[in-house]
Amino acid sequence: MATLAAAQARGRAFEHIFFSGAAVAMIMLIVAGFLPSYYLRGVMPAAVPMLPMTPLVHLHGLVFSLWLLLYLAQTLLAGSGRIDLHRRLGLAGLPLVVAMAAIALTTAVNGVGRHSAPPGIPPLNWLVVPLFDVPVFAGLIGAALWQRRRPIAHKRLMYAAMTGMLGPGLGRLPAQFGIEAGPAFFFGLPDLFMVALMLWDRKSSGRIQPVTLWATGLIVASQLIRMMLIGSAEWYYFAGAVFRLAGWAI
Template sequence: MPIDIAISPGKVSIPKPSGERLFFTALAATMFMAVVIGFGRTYYLRAFIPPPEFIKPATPLVHLHGLLFSAWIVLFMVQTSLVAAGRRDLHMKLGLTGLPIVLSMILVGTWAALRQVDRLAIPLDPLSWLAVPMLAVVGFGLLFLSALALLRKPAAHKRLMVLGMAAMIGAAFGRIPGMPFLLGAFLLPNIYTVALIAWDVAQTRRPYLSSVLGGLLLLFVTVGPLFIWKSPAWLATARWLHGLL
């Protein structure tokens, strides 16, 4: 493994980021931009720009969810930038703050999704729509915990981190002005699987197993709701979950 910072007498040289580091930083940057643009009108700037009519006033729970999600996307962007800059030491230290944020996101995200059933103002049955955030939370949690388990395998770790973030990014893509909602919320997140596999093949002539398996899970949690949300089995599950409140 090449040394990130080479020190010679009287001279310190910091090599330029590799192509792969720049690639993963670019992926993180697109996610960061999607969150800022997608949630700009509906959350971050709603005090200055009137949100769409179906967006109800934010509750303390919504603000908590927004705070955790915002903290995570900023941390994700910073972490990829640190790796690109060759500062793996800071990356590892700062990564310790990620676990409590993610665990809190899973708990608060689930709670917010269940509470949303009573707040939705869309034509679709709220219990059907519950499949979307619930599968997103499950996919995010499984991919992140898998990435954490593979911390000592950087190639798999960073691919699963990207796919885990993609599992949660559909809500941002679906809110981008001018973006067809179904395209943004359900299909567009899977472009990160395509990008990872294309990069793998270009670099090693074959995709990493983490890109393929993680991508399949991402496909299930993003597109899967379309196939299950009106089924009797899901509606019964959704009623039970909502009843826990």
């Protein structure tokens, strides 16, 4: 009995190391990508021209930075056994998730009017990225909350939602070195974190957890759909309609 308890304790310790280490790695990558344009703007030289900051962009950066801190804190609390505080903080973070979704969509549509997009991509076409990012992120967070009484599913859904935040940061990293990154980079690299989760599942339980499989499928499917739509006339007209309905003139 003592041997079994010790083995379970070691398993929980390694699980904590995996999820905490992944959280730190994700946050470091996101912050590194946004150093020249946000966190160290005006201090760190930028390799590409940057649009002026607006109050909306500042608000967007603030709420998403708060989410990064919240996710790290929640991961560390859960791993250290402070489930009571983890749950209370999670409930307190619900308004932040709602604010993130609303602000992200508003900033994305407003970005079309500011001509915010990677070089060579029309802003209306680029709108396909955030307009899919937000519902995928919100859907995974919602599923994680629904499964909050099932730690195995809950932590994997939160992890999957975080991988969706990697694209914007990772997409900016190559530009700091004068390299243009394509969809394979800012979609493919975040997917490696899901591959790492699958490998961890296999190592820790001998099988890939079903929640890991369907979360990965959702993420990859959304990426493939975006890659098919981004250059299409159908998307251009749809995005134009969204832009007009939002109250801005093309």
